[in-house]
Structure formats: C-alpha cells, structure tokens
Amino acid sequence: MTAPITDSTSAVEPRRAAEASGRSGRRLPYNGLLALAAIVFTGVVTEIMPAGLLPLMSAELGVSESQIGSLVAVYALTTAVTAIPLTALTRGIPRKPLLLALVAGFVLVNAVTALAGDYLTILVARVVGGMLAGLLWAMAAGYAMRMVPPAHSGRALSVAMVGTPLAFAFGLPIATSLGTALGWRAAFALMAALAAGLAIWAVLALPAFRGERAAERPGLRQVLRLPGLAAVLATTAAFVLAHNAAYTYIAPLTVASGVAAHLDLALLLFGGFAVAGVLTAGALVDRHLRAMVLISSAVLGVAMVAIGLAVAQPVVVLVAIALWGLAYGGAPTLLQAAPARIAGEAADVAQSMVVASWNGSIAIGALLGGVALDTLGIGSLPWLALGLVAVAALIAGTVRTAFARLPRD
Numbered sequence: 531m532t533a534p535i536t537d538s539t540s541a542v543e544p545r546r547a548a549e550a551s552g553r554s555g556r557r558l559p560y561n562g563l564l565a566l567a568a569i570v571f572t573g574v575v576t577e578i579m580p581a582g583l584l585p586l587m588s589a590e591l592g593v594s595e596s597q598i599g600s601l602v603a604v605y606a607l608t609t610a611v612t613a614i615p616l617t618a619l620t621r622g623i624p625r626k627p628l629l630l631a632l633v634a635g636f637v638l639v640n641a642v643t644a645l646a647g648d649y650l651t652i653l654v655a656r657v658v659g660g661m662l663a664g665l666l667w668a669m670a671a672g673y674a675m676r677m678v679p680p681a682h683s684g685r686a687l688s689v690a691m692v693g694t695p696l697a698f699a700f701g702l703p704i705a706t707s708l709g710t711a712l713g714w715r716a717a718f719a720l721m722a723a724l725a726a727g728l729a730i731w732a733v734l735a736l737p738a739f740r741g742e743r744a745a746e747r748p749g750l751r752q753v754l755r756l757p758g759l760a761a762v763l764a765t766t767a768a769f770v771l772a773h774n775a776a777y778t779y780i781a782p783l784t785v786a787s788g789v790a791a792h793l794d795l796a797l798l799l800f801g802g803f804a805v806a807g808v809l810t811a812g813a814l815v816d817r818h819l820r821a822m823v824l825i826s827s828a829v830l831g832v833a834m835v836a837i838g839l840a841v842a843q844p845v846v847v848l849v850a851i852a853l854w855g856l857a858y859g860g861a862p863t864l865l866q867a868a869p870a871r872i873a874g875e876a877a878d879v880a881q882s883m884v885v886a887s888w889n890g891s892i893a894i895g896a897l898l899g900g901v902a903l904d905t906l907g908i909g910s911l912p913w914l915a916l917g918l919v920a921v922a923a924l925i926a927g928t929v930r931t932a933f934a935r936l937p938r939d
Contacts, residue, residue, distance in 0.1 A: 559677050563689040565728065565735040566674055569629070571693030572636055572725050573663050575701040577605045579721070580656075582706030583714040590714070593649045601656045603893070608660025609667070610889035616661060617668040617882035618750060625673060625739040626732075632669075633729045635662040640722035644715045664889075668882035671866040675877065676739055681816055683870065688812020688863040695808055695859045699801020703794070753879045758931030762868045765823065765925045765932065766884055767891045769865065772830060772918035773858050774895025776837075776911045779903055780851075783837065783911055787847040799848065800855035807859025815860075815867050820926060820933035823864050827923035830857035831916050838912035868933050 580587060580601040588595045620628055639659040646652045674690035675683035709717035754760060776783060780797075784790040807826075814822050833853040840846035866884055873880035902910045926933055 558682065558686055558689065559737075560689065562677055562735045562737065563674055563686055565731045566670055566690040567693040567696075568728050569633055569666070569693070569732065570670055570690065571697045571701060572633075572721065572728060573666050574694050574697035575705055576636055576640060576659055576721060576725075577609075577663060578602060578697070578702050579705050579709075579717065582702050583709040583717060586709055586714040591649050591652075597649065601652065604653065605656045605660040605663065606889050606892055608657050609664040610886050610893070611664075612661045613664030613668050613882040613885035613889070614750065614879075616665045617878055620665065620741075621878065622741040624741050625669065625676075626736055628741075629666075629669060629673065629736070630729055630732055632662050632666050633725055633732060635659075636725040637722050637729070640718045640725060644718035644722060664882070664885055667885040667888075668878050671881050672870055672877035673736075673739070675867075675870050677737060680871075684815030684819065684863065684867045685812050687867050687870075688808055688815065688860075691862045691866070692805065692808045694862055695801055695804035695855075699798060699804060703798070750879065753873055753876050754883065756872050756880075758929060758934070759869055759872050759880060759883070761925050761929035761932035762865065762872065763883055763887045765922045766865045767887045768918050768922035768925065769827065769830075769861060770888050770891035771895040771898065772834075772915040772922065773854075773861075774892050775899035775902070775918065776834065776915040777854075777858075778896040778899050779908070779911060782903070782908050783841070784847055784851075785908075786842040787844040789844055789847050789851075796848065796851050800851050803852045803855030804859030807856040807861075808863060810856070811860030811863040815863055819864065819867060819871075822860065823868075823926045823933055824923055826857045826860055826864060827919050827926065829853050830919045831923075833857065834912040834916040834919070838909070838916070841909065841912075871934065872931075 580598050584595050584598045587598045591598075635658065639655045639662065642655040643652050646655065670690055671687055674686045678686045705717050705721070708720060781790055781793055784793060784796065789796050811822055811826075830853075833850040836846050836850040836853070865888075866881060869880035869884055870877040898914065899911055902914050
C-alpha cells in the first residue's frame, strides 16, 4: 500500500486518540461513532426531506412541485461543486470545532426553512445546506477512522456511515409522516431541534483532532496523483452511476411487476437490506476491502440481471430490490475506506474528491437513465446499470493500489 502523506508525529495520532478514549483491544468508541452517525443521519434527512413533503410545500408556497423537487437537486449539486474547495480551505482548522460549526449550520438551515415565507429564501438555505453537507461528508469518514488504530478503521467507518441508509429507510418516512400530521414547517423545526441536541452530544462524545499543519498540506494535484486514488474515484463514479441510472426510475421500473403499487414497502425493504449491507461491510472491510467491492458490484449486477430478465415477476423483483439494497448499503463504507487508507493525513481532501464524484454521479446517473428511458424504454435501465457496475468491478479488480489490504496491527 502507498505510504500516506504524513510525518512521524502525526502518524501515531490515530493510535494515541484511540488510547486516550479508553478503547482497548477490539472495542470501538461507540459513543463518539454513534454521534457521528447521528450527524450524518441529520445531514441526509435534511437533504431529502423536500421529496417527502413536496405536495405540502408546493401548496403553501405557491410554486410547482417540480420547483420543490429541485430543492433536492440544488442541495446535491452544491455539495458536489463545493466539497473540494471548502475542504481545501478548512484543512488547517481543528476538526472538532469545525464539525460543531457544521452541525450548528444544519440547525440554522432547517430553522430558516421552517420559518421562511417564500421559496427564494428556502432555495438560498438549501444552497448553504449543500455547502455544509459537502464539507461534512469529506470530514466524517476521516474523523471516524482517526478515532481507532488503522487496522480497525473500516469497522469504525461503517458505524459512522450507518446514518445514511437509516436516513433513507426510516428518516424520510418518519419526517414525511410528521409533516403530514403537523405540517411541513414543524417537520423542519424538529430537524433543527434534533441538530441542536446532536451538537451537545458531539461536544461530550467526540475527541479533538488538530487540523493539518501548513508544512504537511499536500496540494490537490499531489493528493490526486497518489497511486490508486484516481482508480478509487473512477470505481466510485461507475458504481454510483449504475445505481442512480436505475434507482431514480425505480417507480416505473416496478410497474410491470405490480410492485409499484406498494413502492413504499419495497423501498423499506431496500433500506432494511442496506443497513445489513453496512453491517456486513463493516465486519469485513478491514481485511477484505477489494473482495467486498467486487462482491458488492457482483450482487448489484445480479439484481439488475434479475430485474432485466423477470421485470414482470413480483417475487423476483422484490428479491432483486433486497439484493440491490444489500449491495448499495455497504458502498459508502467500502468506497470511503479506500481513499482514507491511500491519503493518510490528507484523508479529508481525498474524501472531498469522493464526495464530488459521488454527488456528480447521482446527477449524471439520473440524466443517463432518463435518456435511456426516453430513447430505449424502461427495459434498458437494468442493462445500462449492469454495464456501468461491470466497469466499476473491472477497475477495482485490476488496479492493485486502489483497494489494498491493511497489515495486521
């Protein structure tokens, strides 16, 4: 594995932090890691909430449903565009105060959304939220992995990242139900209150890490040239493109089987298996990173083939959705562990590149899927996704520096 960009002092910082937290043997600092998971959960729910509250927000604000839907796209696009520059600008800031500032920002974004009287104000708040999210995603993985010795960094990352599938599986349905019962403004207000509570938890639970010293900061190009990193970014892009080219259109994709009539339950199935995917990835990532990336790609491929060949069979489609969730659920852990290993103390910069690649691929995947849907029909989507995930597997399987195995500590 490529030696990380670091010095002899900073190289032992993760171990010292783990020892200072009182962790011994294989025990993880769960209090801090779960606090990170809750922060990630809040960030994801903040991003996707307008999708669940779309009709309510549209009616009260007097704008079209497509304009409310664009609030999600604006958030994701802002995240993709700003993650790298904001991470580069904040590399010298101590990590814990910066993370707390981001949580405070989510309080403000959700509070402003809850109180705003017009669409434009909410749009501006969403842009700010997207900027906060880009920096959060870049920081969270590195923060979790610095809390433990390197040999257990993948397990720590899986705990911190479990907030993402939980947000999709349970956070959005709960927020939507609250919005329906109490009003969409109350739902955003409750998210603001949740974020405020998380700030207190983070103060108590998270260790402090310094920022990068000026002399230790490699340039963006230097980080990108680290052996294996470009391949990790390409694998991430291909995998996320494959997922989103199909998942964006999962409603029409499940019409022929009749599953679309119960899409909420199908998505809950997807989310439940996504959580299982996170747990599986967490258990195996530290010793079998490359194998897990290849297995996840293969499972996603099998799911696409099943849907492509039996799109009208409800049982087959539901099994495929479960496999799909299992494959995609572990992806954040696997695809963020690799750049952190490669970049060492420059992990946050490498993670910002993953964030940009991931969010850009969400948008491009939806576009590719839409073009395929309009030109070739709904039946082309599983095969498009299969081709893209095959590219991801090819890169991961052939570039040996991209998903190297950690030595035992």
